[in-house]
Amino acid sequence: MFGLGISGIKVIADALKLSERVVITYSQFHSGRIDYAWTREKNGCGKWLHYNKKIYPPQTPDEEPRSAFVCHVKRNIKYSPWKMWYIACLVRGLTVEEAVKQLTFINKKGAGIAKDTILEAQELAVSQHNVEYKTNLWVAESFVGKGHVVKGFRRHARARFGKVEYFHCHYFVRLEEGTPPEHYYYHTRPLTGTEMLDNWLQEMRNRRIFGGL
């Protein structure tokens, strides 16, 4: 009913005034939700691609050069977001070459899509974002968003219906220039012997006598 403007209401009112017999077909009015995959507000991708438009201030020669990055997204893939999650997790923190290699050997629909997206992003990085070597990129972010859900029906007994949901998902990826860090999840990395010893020492030193001064 969102699309029923003032003119629409007027038409109905006029029609009712004239005679009750006049039939108004509802298809004359736009009564659906306006959701297009290409509008910014409704596509569910937020400002992900707008990070690509940010221009950073010039750096002086003594500063460490900022590493280039490119954000890319594949929208409304007809694939389950929950299945896609495993694929998105797999490639995090890998170099682009390695990620592509790994995805090639995964026998899942989502793997092919993720691979295409990463390769597209790589192409964009070189052509538009001043990245010199296309292999010098790593997957800095890779995650999944829930896309458009189409509701369907399923017949049950006794004239009842069950709901069927056809899910779509968005696949987001950010490639960054340089080599990947040793540990992508830094805080849960396996500690070395010295680090463990340091932690233990710190723990010991942090002991206090309860109720003491």
Place this chain on the structure above:
Amino acid sequence: MATVKSVVMSGAMNFLKMNPLNLLAPCVNTGVNLQFVRYRRAKHWNPKFKRLRAQKVIKIDLPRFNEDPNELSEEEVRTKMKERGVLPPRPWMEQPVHISCTGGIFEPYVPPEGDGKKSAISTSGAKQTIEFFEKKSKSVMAVRKIRTFDEDFNRHAFAESAQDIYIKAHTYMINKDKYKLREVVTERAYPEIMHNIKNTTIHWKFIQSLEPPRVVHARCTDIITKDNIFAQLTVRFHSQQVLAIYDRFGRLMHGSEILAKDVLEYVVFEKHLSNQYGLWRLHDKIIPDWMPPREPGLKTFVRQEIPVSTEIESESEVAVVDNEKSKTPETVNVQ
């Protein structure tokens, strides 16, 4: 019994002779069997249930979000339009044409070789000055023509104002002010100026003019009708400038912030004389043949192959490439 057994044995041997490997294949091949064998034990023997199960789900037409409209065949597009009740677009043959500038330089000025480097006192320098005066007569005629439209026109005063236009055009370009840029730049020059400035930060400074700018060449031409006249003036600028181009991440791509370079340029300005509100606008830059090739950029890149599909297409592509080749760079760096 013995005879029967021997008959059976001989039959078996014959069978083995006929297909020597197929029967004994698993025993003969010592390698690992790589073929997967799948058994489906849950399938009902009566196939009708499969159909009935399928009928439970009401089929709906899912939207195809990632469908590329350019990939669709003409027949598919037709079906889609029929579905939605959309009429095909009417062919619109007329195209409104507004000529506000010419498409190039007519009778372009040929800069003397070694200009900006040779002293006027030297022989070659003196020769250049003489040549300049010889070629002047046509320019004088053109200037007279300009005066018929613009009575106050003065060559020397124009050269000064041309420098203002030149600086304005550059300032608007680095600020990416596309609306103001249109006032100082013709429609021909506009795409060339806006080309490749996306995602960059440009630092450009006009430090000083080494020689006062002077008009070296003037031409007039008419387009379509006799009284529709365009004028082009070529102005020589010799100046000192600083140029540094940074990419989106603030990393230096080209030039330097501290290095001032001497720049010699021949810039063409154009005015639509017949237009009462016509303005002198930056139109093009002349790149002489003798100019040494520009230094390649520092970045490594993969050379793009230009696809050649059919003869007609390739011809038009060549034309496009030629245009691109004739594109003017931002600055003609001499020295």
